[in-house]
Amino acid sequence: MIHAKIKEAIQIYSEELTQLRRQLHSEPEVSWEEFKTTQFVCEYLDKLGISYRKTEPTGVIAEIQGGKLGKTVALRGDMDALQVEELNKDLPYASKEEGKMHACGHDAHTAMLMIAAKALNEIKEELPGNVRLLFQPAEEVAEGAKALVKQGAMEGVDNVFGIHIWSQMPANKVACSPGPSFASADLFRVTFKGRGGHGAMPHACIDAAVVASSFVMNVQTVVSRTIDAQQPAVLTIGKMVVGTRFNIIAENAVIEGTVRCFHPETRDHIETQLQHYADQVAAIYGATAKVEYTRGTQAVINEEYSAKLVQKVAVESFGSDAIYNEKPTMGGEDFSEYLVQAPGSFALVGSGNPEKDTEWAHHHGKFNIDEDALATGAELYAQYAWAYLNE
Missing domain, CATH: 3.40.630.10 (Zn peptidases)
Structure with missing residues (x-):
């Protein structure tokens, strides 16, 4: 040979x-x-x-x-x-x-x-x-x-x-x-829009920092609670940009991350769930969400x-x-x-x-x-x- x-x-x-x-x-x-x-x-x-x-x-x-x-x-x-x-x-x-x-x-x-x-x-x-x-x-x-x-x-x-x-x-x-051998590698960006205002008057605002933080904490359950444990997957939040000044309630927050898995069905499921979680978290606080999901390598x-x-x-x-x-x-x-x-x-x-x-x-x-x-x-x-x- x-x-x-x-x-x-x-x-x-x-x-x-x-x-x-x-x-x-x-x-x-x-x-x-x-x-x-x-x-x-x-x-x-x-x-x-x-x-x-x-x-x-x-x-x-x-x-x-x-x-x-x-x-x-x-x-x-x-x-x-x-x-x-x-x-x-x-x-x-x-x-x-x-x-x-x-x-x-x-x-x-x-x-x-x-x-x-x-x-x-x-x-x-x-x-x-x-x-x-x-x-x-x-x-x-x-x-x-x-x-x-x-x-x-x-x-x-x-x-x-x-x-x-x-x-x-x-x-x-x-x-x-x-x-x-190697996982698929996708990128996503979630943009939350609330209503900004004075840091001393949060009752008049919708704090995008709170919305984004809630999303970060909850979205990990997409993997831990909605995917078969025998189907490996990783959902990582690598970047979050929110706010402009210490005494201003943030109106906007942008989150970026990556999704890794081996099976097409798992990939499709995570993409759908990211949109679902973003919409539901935003709705709880009266904010809005926009999800951009980019498929990278297979x-x-x-x-x-x-x-x-x-x-x-x-x-x-x-x-x-x-x-x-x-x-x-x-x-x-x-x-x-x-x-x-x-x-x-x-x-x-x-x-x-x-x-x-x-x-x-x-x-x-x-x-x-x-x-x-x-x-x-x-x-x-x-x-x-x-x-x-x-x-």
Whole structure:
């Protein structure tokens, strides 16, 4: 199932892989600003002789044409950084951009996919099909995958595979189970309108602060009292803006939050209940409510065949002890947009190592990875493509 030349190539290029990742890490670009990163990838593909096209405004779709007829498998690596200040100032490859850093591992994903492309390109005449390479922008704002799909990324693709470096897992472990992996991630805004007035005369007002506070306290029962306890869901209020001055009764209050779950029925139910709770709470106090619900990423549901193929590849490449049972996360991932177009799976590759201080949470200013995991990810990309095309 695995190709010996791929394994050998990944090992030979492991130092280059680390250098690619470090260069990307030192020059982070946030969502929709990945112009230098896009050019960096294109120049690398030029050296390899791999055909590609840039997507708008950033991103790259490339393709390795196999020497034999067959299916097309897509491999996705995201490229964007975050607006997070790097706290690892002592690293020789620390971010050079103030207030920006690769705090989620996308620099690793890009580098791993670049080296996987190099290894696959060297055996392209043996490939019974094609490998499409998706260097995706703007994952952090959940827009990049949709943009690439609209620009033809999944046309003619039979299967799609992605990887995420995961600091909560031991380095070099691989997790990919059939079923839910990442939750859907939606946003909502609730605006309450009361009647403002003097802080000394509350009887003449409708206090939006009281209305909003009541909503915050009561809306959690949507999850705890209206959803089956065996259907995981999270409803988080992350922001509340109310009032303008200490002695003025607030007329307006705005609440923003997020909803995470795995099942469409649960998602629909929570959206309906948010409107119901907002209307009823507002009515109690004589206020009004407006609810805006925006559906973000869908849940990442690994197709059974693809997930089991990942497991088989991981066992043959790295040994049976490489498989790790990681529970589904309530985090969101726009890789789900590709799974709407074709079956596939999304794997986690562990990068946590206490001895190297790489167990910090994703999106934290001290986030870093055990770079030994880079070779694991690059080989998993390439070996999966080989295995799928030969199935």
